[in-house]
Amino acid sequence: MPSVENAVTIPQLIAAAARAYGDSSAIEEAGRRISYRELDQLRRQAARALLALGVQAGERVAIWAPNIWEWIVAATALQSIGAALVPLNTRMKGAEAGFVLRESGASLLFVIGEFLGVDYPRLLEGESLPALRRIVSLRGASHGALAWADFLSLAAEISPAELVVREEAVNPQSLSDLLFTSGTTGNPKGVMTQHGQNLMVVRDWSAVVGLREGDRYLIVNPFFHSFGYKAGWLAALMRGCTILPQQVFDVQAVLECVARERISVLPGPPTLYQSLLAHPQRAQYDLSSLRVAVTGAAAIPVQMIHRMRDELGFQTIITAYGLTEVCGFATICRAGDAPELVATTSGRAMPGIEICCVDAEGHLLPPGEPGEVLVRGYNLMQGYFNDPQASLETIDSDGWLHTGDIGVLDEQGYLRITDRLKDMFITGGFNVYPAEIEQCLLKYPGLAQVAVIGIPDERLGEVAMAFLLPTPGNTVEEPAFIAWCREQMANYKVPRRVQVVQAMPLNASGKVTKNALRELASAAV
Incomplete structure (x- = not known):
């Protein structure tokens, strides 16, 4: 056996x-x-x-x-x-x-x-x-x-x-x-x-993170996401931890649970730790059991890493980067990395996994040069279900998976994500895809064209903003529009800001130029 x-x-x-x-x-x-x-x-x-x-x-x-x-x-x-x-x-x-x-x-x-x-x-x-x-x-x-x-x-x-x-x-x-x-x-x-590739990458991840038998692991990340599933309960069961699932993220409930249940492992998006640090009654709770924090999915201020160590008591703080297409894992910081490295990078490639950056023509770039992030290794997906064409477009003939993210590798192989080729952005740890929201918004009566971008948000990282072009003779009432959106899609996808425009900025091929929309959004603040 x-x-x-x-x-x-x-x-x-x-x-x-x-x-x-x-x-x-x-x-x-x-x-x-x-x-x-x-x-x-x-x-x-x-x-x-x-x-x-x-x-x-x-x-x-x-x-x-x-x-x-x-x-x-x-x-x-x-x-x-x-x-x-x-x-x-x-x-x-x-x-x-x-x-x-x-x-x-x-x-x-x-x-x-x-x-x-x-x-x-x-x-x-x-x-x-x-x-x-x-x-x-x-x-x-x-x-x-x-x-x-x-x-x-x-x-x-x-x-x-x-x-x-x-x-x-x-x-x-x-x-x-x-x-x-x-x-x-x-x-x-x-x-x-x-099965095999998931267990291998989870085994490596849990070793790097330092999960121990007897750890008490509070899983706030949802089980439907690879963070809560593979880096969550699957890793915990592999290492002999005790899983304490939490259904909804509530800062007060997390503080109470950490103190009452002596939680030692608490991964989550940066918003989780920001919320804990900002809680006015935090000092009333005994958080001395906390040992391991794993985060990612958004930029993190260096000061926050220092505060997580000094005020929340974490001994190990690790950032990581991954996609669903690579079993959720690609790069990770190591225990002992300097706070500046943890805050400004997503770590270096996990064992058995290769990372590189390439230019628009696919040529390998030297350290310090930004380009598309490619991943290769045993952790790559077997493809998209019933979509061989999309699979071929994502994994090239040399076995490299094209992430659509733009990043920079340093001399030591540490990766810093700088932008996205895709328009995808992250709201409170959830990936948000503008094209998916746009398809839904076009069902709203009286709209000729829509475009969605991510705009900065202090609490959630980025949130959706929708630009709406009504059909001639129609108007859009923002409260009714937002209420309709809440009925049609998950809350994290619902636009937090709406701007009605008289024309969409288009490029020569007729596509909406999202950079022009970002400038509009910044000017309107």
């Missing part, structure tokens, strides 16, 4: 972790403590229930829920029988979730009945989902969904031996997940990655 270090599939890892860490606490959430041994038992029970529902190897199974313990059980169970995990963003509206479910061909959906006042299954009413055979409610009753307890009871129909056969058929090359990410076309694409 493989050890935790030698596991090459996720079911092997969970089984090995149960043997290695036994009755140690794996997850603590909602008043429940689940040991490593019990987690493995729950995984096997849920996997047998999936077999009872006829889920086949290679099928896609989606999860649409916040950070709860059932999420981890469902994910590891479906991966144990050779199905691929399709996480759905909890901020999605029905049409957005419906698109991902259709594109992935998901045959089964695990969902939460209600979260933050939203009935998730009801959001899908009216969506055409021909491949979806069953919905299982992880927590809370929901019309038309199989309750979690009833789902688990189906395991009785399948023998443990049948599960063993399916588990043994899973190999390092089996598809483990399909994470959807948008691109410049505006349509989300499913990124395919495998």
